[in-house]
Structure formats: structure tokens, C-alpha cells
Amino acid sequence: MHSTNIWDKYNLLGRKIIFALLLVMPCLLNAQHNTLENDMRFKKRHIKFGIHMGFNVSNFRAFRNEAFIQADSLFAINAENGTGFNLGIVSSLYLHKNLELRFIPTLVFSEKTLRYEFENSSMPQKLESVTIEFPLQVKFKSDPIKDFRIYVIGGMKYGLDLAAKSQARNAENIVKLNKSDFAVEYGVGFEINFPLFILVPEFKVSNGILDVHSRDPNLIFSNTLDRLKNRSFTFSLNFEG
Numbered sequence: 001m002h003s004t005n006i007w008d009k010y011n012l013l014g015r016k017i018i019f020a021l022l023l024v025m026p027c028l029l030n031a032q033h034n035t036l037e038n039d040m041r042f043k044k045r046h047i048k049f050g051i052h053m054g055f056n057v058s059n060f061r062a063f064r065n066e067a068f069i070q071a072d073s074l075f076a077i078n079a080e081n082g083t084g085f086n087l088g089i090v091s092s093l094y095l096h097k098n099l100e101l102r103f104i105p106t107l108v109f110s111e112k113t114l115r116y117e118f119e120n121s122s123m124p125q126k127l128e129s130v131t132i133e134f135p136l137q138v139k140f141k142s143d144p145i146k147d148f149r150i151y152v153i154g155g156m157k158y159g160l161d162l163a164a165k166s167q168a169r170n171a172e173n174i175v176k177l178n179k180s181d182f183a184v185e186y187g188v189g190f191e192i193n194f195p196l197f198i199l200v201p202e203f204k205v206s207n208g209i210l211d212v213h214s215r216d217p218n219l220i221f222s223n224t225l226d227r228l229k230n231r232s233f234t235f236s237l238n239f240e241g
Helices: 006-029 037-043
Strands: 047-064 074-080 082-096 099-103 106-118 122-141 148-161 180-193 198-208 225-240
Touching (some): 047 074, 047 106, 082 225, 122 180, 148 198, 180 225
Antiparallel strands (some): 047 082, 082 106, 106 122, 122 148, 148 180, 180 198, 198 225
16 A cells, blocks of 8 residues: 555655755854854763653554455555654764764654455554664764754664564454564754753654564455554654753
């Protein structure tokens, strides 16, 4: 199912923003700026830590199996958006004044829904996940303009779904998911320096690489699906020391 939806818009918008920032970043790096004392304080530190809190909207990229064509009573399978939240710890290593390596182990609560459309009814399959994610990202940021910076990020993450083998998930009529996933991430954010901390609003898109569908040929809800891939859009606030 490759229909155009909100996820295509997120990906397109994200690529446009990052491309535009990469074009103007050389200007920002050479811009005249007036740094305050707190910026000098942060420059002297090679490692910084913080708290990551976020709101996520997640979904599946769903691909149908050949059995879908043979299922006369099933008309469509629609992947619906679900919401959740993130909580993690930020660790940043300064590689250069404009370059950081970030590691943010995060606990993610999310919800996704597959809706099966029949002739006179629909059947939702709600899949709730509690995932531990381990993202490793490169952060490229501008020089400060007073106490403000713009940055772009890119990287990979590994996710472990703690609910994949739960009793609720193992019910006979529920689509099963694999525990592990890898994803590509990219995004844009801002650093706002305050005297005691840095406030970091960030927008990020994540696209799963692996097929997380654990197929059951005996279950119509699973047999009509070929692959499922995770994707999410996250708005987060980091508070870094």
C-alpha cells in the first residue's frame, strides 16, 4: 500500500528543510555573531548530558501479500496513525565546534493500528508497543547567533520491542511483530542557550529498514500481509546541561 498520505508529506518536508539548511549553513558558520558568557562555558565542555522528552506519531508502511487478492471478503488494509511519548537520556560528545556525536537511549511508548475493511464492516487491529531505542546520530550545527543555533541530524537506531512477545500480542487473532528493528533517522532542531541549561526543540523522522511482521499463514489478518515497516514522526524537547 503506497498511497500518498501524511507520511509522504513529513518525509518530503523534512528533506526540503534539511536541504535548505545545508545550503545556508556555510553562511551561518561564517556569520558575525555575538556570543554570551554561557556559550563560552559550553564550549569548554567535551561531553554533555541531558533529558529527552518527546511526543510521537507512528504508523506502519504495510505491503500486501498475494493472499490478499484471493481473500474475496477483504477489501482493504489501512494503516492508521497512533500517538505516544518518549523519555530518554541525552549523551553528546563534541567532535568539533560545529559537530557532535549523540547517543540517546530512549523508552518509547507507541500505538499503531491496522484496519481491515470488509464488505459491511471493519476490524481494527491495535498494536501497542513499549520499545527501548538506541539511536546514534551525527549533529551538524551552525555557529551561535547570540544564544541561538540551528542544526541538522542524521543517523541510525536499533529498537527492541518489549511487548512483542507479551500475552496480549500472542492472542490467536492478533498480528505478531518481531522484537528487533533498525531505522534511519533525520531531522532538524534548534539550540537555545540559557544561563543554566540548553533548551533543544527538535523535529525528527524515522523510517524502519527491517520487516517487523512475524507472519502466521493460518491467520487471515497476518496471511494477507507481506511486510510491515515502522515509521514515526517525533517532536521532542531536550534539556541539556
